[in-house]
Amino acid sequence: MKHFPIFVALAGRRVVLSGGGGAALAKLRLLLKTEAHVTVFAPDPAPEIEAWHAQGRLTLQRRRMEPGDATCAVLFYAADEDPVEDARTAALARADGALANIVDNLTDSQFITPAMVDRDPVTVAIGTEGAAPVLARAIKGDIEARLPATLGRLARIGQAFRKVAEALPMGRARRAFWSEFYFNEGPRALARSEEEARETLDDLLSRHLDAAARPGHVAFVGAGPGDPELLTLKARRALDTADVVIHDRLISPAILELARREAVLIDAGKEGFGPSMQQADINALIVEHARAGAQVVRLKSGDATVFGRLDEELEAVSEAGIGWHIVPGITSASAAVAGIGQSLTKRGRNADLRLLTGHDMEGFADHDWRGLARPGAVAAIYMGKKAARFIQGRLMMHGADPSTPVTVVENASRPDERVLAATLASLPADLGAAQLSGPAIVLFGLAPRQARSAIDNLQTEERA
Secondary structure (H helix, E strand, C coil), rough: CCCCCCCCCCCCCEEECCCCHHHHHHHHHCCCCCCEEEECCCCCCHHHCCCCCHHCCCECCCCCCCCCCCCEEEEECCCCCCCHHHHHHHHHHHHHCCCEECCCCCCCCCCCCCEEEEECCEEEECCCCCHHHEEEEHHHHHHHCCCCCCCHHHHHHHHHHHHHCCCEEEECHHHHHHHHHHHHHHHCCCCCCCCHHHHHHHHHHHHHHCCCCCEEEEEEEEEEEECCHHHHHHHHHHHHHHCCEEEECCCHHHCCCCCCCCCCCCCCCCCCCCCCCCCHHHHHHHHHHHHCCEEEEECEEEECCCCCCHHHHHHHHHHHEEEEEEECCCCCCHHHHHCCCCCCCCCCCCCEEEEEEEEECCEEEECHHHHHHCCCCCCCECCCCHHHHHHHHHHHHHHCCCCCCEEEEECCCCCEEEEEECCCCCCHEEEEEHCCCCEEEECCHHHHHHHHHHHHHHHHHHCC
C-alpha cells in the first residue's frame, strides 16, 4: 500500500487550487461539497468558477499563483493542465507547507483523491493507486447502486443521537443497537417520516437498555482451504460479529483480514511434528472467552469437522454450559482435486472415497492399506508430506502398483498453489526435490488432468 487512506478534517480550513479549466472544475465540484475555505488562482477562470465566486462559495484570485499564496493551506491542487505550470505551483505549495496533488500526475503528487460514493455523512472512498481508474469507477457504480439515496438522511439522524446512545455499554451492546437501527427499524421508519425515524431511536434505546446481556457463544467455523472467496456467507457473518477469533496456523492472512478490526485475534496454531499449542490449552482458551460473554469464532482450516479435533473442543464447551454451532467449510481435498481438474469419485473407477490423515497423536497413522492398494482406489491424505515414505511402504507392501498416480497439491486454492505430479514409486523423492513448505494434500490414485495433457503432447512431439 503506497497511499494510506484517511479522511482529512477540512471544516473551516484552507484548500488552494491553481487552474481554471476542466480539470479545475472536476476537483472543485468535489471540494465545494466540503466545509473548507477554497481559494482558486486562475488568470482565465471558467464561467462556473466565476459564478461560484459570486455566490460566495469560493474565493477567486484572477492571477497566477505566487510564493506565499498557499500559506496555512491543508491541501493544494495543481490543475493548470500544463506540466511546467503545475510543477511550479506544486513546488510553491509544498514550500508553504501544504500537501500537493498534481492532477493526472501520480508520481509527483503527495496525495491522491479517490473515487467517492457520497451519501453525506456516509462517504465511501475507492482507490487503485492510480493503476486502474476505470476499475475504480466500476466499483463506485456498483456501490452507488447498493446504497440507497436515503442512507445519508438516516446517518444524520443517527449522528445526532450518538451522545444519547452512550448510555449503552461500549462494544457489542452498542453495535447491536446501531445495527438494528440502520438495517431494520430505521429504514422502515424513515420511509414514513424523519420524525418517526427519530422516535424509533428512543424506542430502540429503551428496549436495548432493558435487554439482558447476550451470553457468550462459540461458532466453530470452517475457513475453507485459503481462498477468501471460498468462505461461505454464514462464515462471513460469523467473522463480522465475532469479539474473539481463535484461529489455526493455516488460516490465510486474507481471511483474517475479514474479521472486525476490534476483534481479538488469537493464534492457536498446531503443526505436525512441530511446535504447537496444547489442545487442552485451546479448549480452556475458548471456554474462558465465551464465559466472559464474548462471541467466539473458533476458525479452523478447511472444514471444521474433518481432522480438526472438533469433538474435543465441543465437549469442553458443552461441559461449560456454553452455546455453540458449527459452520461447515470447503475441505482442502475438494479444493485440491478441483485444482487438478479431476473428481474424487468416478463411475467405473471408484465407488468409495477415503479421507485419511498421514499422522495422528501416536505418530504415523495406520489404515486399511490392503483395501487402499486395490486398483482404482482413491484417497485424499491430509498431513501426508512427512509421512510419504511410510505411506509408500505400507501401500507397496500390500500390493499397490508402484506406477499408481499420486498428486500433491500445496496451498490449494491460494495464489501460490503448486501441483506436484508423481507416482507411488517416486513420491518421497519427488517431494524431497520439490521442497514444499506449505500445507499439502496428497491425492492417491489421481493424476492432474492438465499435467497428463502436457505429457501426452510431449510424447506426441517426441514420436514425430
